[in-house]
Amino acid sequence: MTTAQQRAEALYxxxxxxxxxxxxxxxxxxxxxxxxYAVQTHFASMLLTDxxxxxxxxxxxxxxxxxxxxxxxxxxxxxxxHSMVHDGDLEASGFIQPKxxxxxxxxxxxxxxxxxxxxxxxxxxxxxxxxxxxxVDSRIADWRIKLADTISDLASIGGVVMSSRIVPIDFDLxxxxxxxxxxxxxxxxxxxxxxxxxxxxxxxxxxxxLARHDVTLEEGMFVMTxxxxxxxxxxxxxxxxxxxxxLGPVALRMA
Amino acid sequence: MRGPAAPRLDPETISELAGRLDEAxxxxxxxxxxxxxxxxxxxxxxxxxxxHGITLRVSAGERVVGAKLGFTSAAMRDAMGVDxxxxxxxxxxxxxxxxQVSLGELIHPKAEPEIAFVLGEDLEGAAVSAExxxxxxxxxxxxxxxVDSRFVGFRFRELDNTSDNSSAGMVVLGxxxxxxxxxxxxxxxxxxxxxxxxxxxxxxxxxxxxxxxxAWLVRRLASxxxxxxxxxxIISGGLTGPxxxxxxxxxxxxxDRLGTASMRVSE
Numbered sequence: 001m002t003t004a005q006q007r008a009e010a011l012y013x014x015x016x017x018x019x020x021x022x023x024x025x026x027x028x029x030x031x032x033x034x035x036x037y038a039v040q041t042h043f044a045s046m047l048l049t050d051x052x053x054x055x056x057x058x059x060x061x062x063x064x065x066x067x068x069x070x071x072x073x074x075x076x077x078x079x080x081x082h083s084m085v086h087d088g089d090l091e092a093s094g095f096i097q098p099k100x101x102x103x104x105x106x107x108x109x110x111x112x113x114x115x116x117x118x119x120x121x122x123x124x125x126x127x128x129x130x131x132x133x134x135x136v137d138s139r140i141a142d143w144r145i146k147l148a149d150t151i152s153d154l155a156s157i158g159g160v161v162m163s164s165r166i167v168p169i170d171f172d173l174x175x176x177x178x179x180x181x182x183x184x185x186x187x188x189x190x191x192x193x194x195x196x197x198x199x200x201x202x203x204x205x206x207x208x209x210l211a212r213h214d215v216t217l218e219e220g221m222f223v224m225t226x227x228x229x230x231x232x233x234x235x236x237x238x239x240x241x242x243x244x245x246x247l248g249p250v251a252l253r254m255a
Numbered sequence: 256m257r258g259p260a261a262p263r264l265d266p267e268t269i270s271e272l273a274g275r276l277d278e279a280x281x282x283x284x285x286x287x288x289x290x291x292x293x294x295x296x297x298x299x300x301x302x303x304x305x306x307h308g309i310t311l312r313v314s315a316g317e318r319v320v321g322a323k324l325g326f327t328s329a330a331m332r333d334a335m336g337v338d339x340x341x342x343x344x345x346x347x348x349x350x351x352x353x354x355q356v357s358l359g360e361l362i363h364p365k366a367e368p369e370i371a372f373v374l375g376e377d378l379e380g381a382a383v384s385a386e387x388x389x390x391x392x393x394x395x396x397x398x399x400x401x402v403d404s405r406f407v408g409f410r411f412r413e414l415d416n417t418s419d420n421s422s423a424g425m426v427v428l429g430x431x432x433x434x435x436x437x438x439x440x441x442x443x444x445x446x447x448x449x450x451x452x453x454x455x456x457x458x459x460x461x462x463x464x465x466x467x468x469x470a471w472l473v474r475r476l477a478s479x480x481x482x483x484x485x486x487x488x489i490i491s492g493g494l495t496g497p498x499x500x501x502x503x504x505x506x507x508x509x510x511d512r513l514g515t516a517s518m519r520v521s522e
Contacts, residue, residue: 064452175511177443177457186329186463189494191443191455191511228455245441245457245511 008042036151062226078155101227102242114211190228327492343421367493379482461492
């Protein structure tokens with residue numbers, strides 16, 4: 001078994017048992033992003049072997065603040081599996097240390113494959129934008145992640161909740177405002193530009209990056225384009241709601 | 256609502272403290288905190304000092320053209336340990352319509368994007384709601400507030416800030432006006448500094464709704480028997496963190512449905 005496979009198995013077991021592991025970068029400080037995507041690929045294929053399927057992708061580290069914290073200038077990405085897509089009710093026991101983030105999801109009406117995908121080409125492939133909340137979770141103890149840790153760990157995906165309203169984009173996604181509340185109190189605000197300057201630019205980046213792995217974004221897939229605010233801790237009993245201008249609301253309840 | 260409380264300080268002291276702040280502003284030399292010398296300063300004292308400061312400016316030929324809100328974000332109130340907003344008055348020379356801000360006129364300014372309301376009707380009363388504010392509003396406009404504390408190191412306690420007219424400095428006006436026929440709490444706000452994304456937010460960052468912020472002001476003024484007038488420009492509270500202003504800095508805010516305000520900073 002390769003090192004990448006061993007690491008993927010450790011993360012897979014951590015996810016299954018709900019017991020986090022120490023950072024991979026503790027034992028291998030020189031681990032690169034490419035090393036980490038190899039782990040991610042193994043981790044994802046173990047879940048696919050269990051019968052899951054890829055419904056979409058997520059981008060992470062799309063804000064300048066997060067990129068500076070990680071010492072990078074690009075976002076990262078990971079697959080979102082069918083079993084991770086929920087209606088509004090989630091179980092806290094299904095996560096290790098969940099946080100929530102409001103994001104704009106984009107739904108593809110056509111396949112999108114790089115290289116050379118521009119923001120305009122990305123816009124043409126999109127059927128609409130959807131109000132979404134991502135639950136991020138880490139299989140690494142206490143969220144002590146470096147870049148290679150989070151990439152290996154499926155870009156820290158926990159789950160997603162999306163509105164059922166797919167809104168055609170005839171407005172500037174950068175300027176779509178969002179107000180985020182936890183148990184009825186406003187805890188954050190943001191606008192679409194927080195996702196890499198423009199959620200459509202984030203999509204184009206993903207399509208071009210996936211092309212290097214010979215992966216195509218398929219018709220019907222969705223892409224979570226990145227958080228519009230700093231992540232908020234969430235626990236059992238919490239009610240979370242994101243109100244998007246133009247896209248409407250999306251809510252989740254953690255039981 | 257509270258009734259009109261009387262200042263605790265005597266009129267001479269109020270006049271002296273207002274004069275000290277006015278001198279700090281005009282000489283661009285920050286002063287020490289009033290609460291260091293007067294630890295028992297009350298809110299009524301602070302507003303009396305601010306009012307006296309405005310009287311000094313009006314005596315010098317300035318005209319009151321509106322008001323500003325402070326401490327409208329929960330993060331700022333938490334950081335300052337305060338539980339409500341405060342306000343200050345705006346005068347005509349504070350208005351900047353060409354986007355040019357000169358550091359030579361200020362002490363240590365910072366800029367915050369805000370939504371400004373221009374009233375089409377007088378507005379007063381202890382029960383005024385956000386809806387009342389919207390129906391009295393002629394139009395809204397994106398602006399930058401340039402805040403500039405008259406205290407050393409931009410460090411102050413709540414009542415120092417209230418005494419200092421809520422750090423009012425300048426207001427950089429936007430490029431167009433809009434009737435607010437949509438929900439101002441939802442509009443997206445994107446600030447860039449020298450072409451780079453600085454921060455984003457939505458209108459709700461100002462006390463949950465910019466019109467609720469103005470309504471708070473009207474109710475607060477009613478407790479001392481005052482109100483706002485038709486034509487007044489009310490800036491409803493910062494929507495992102497403050498941008499430090501250095502020579503050459505270019506700052507732009509785009510607010511969905513409202514347009515932009517831009518400023519360029521010179522020596």
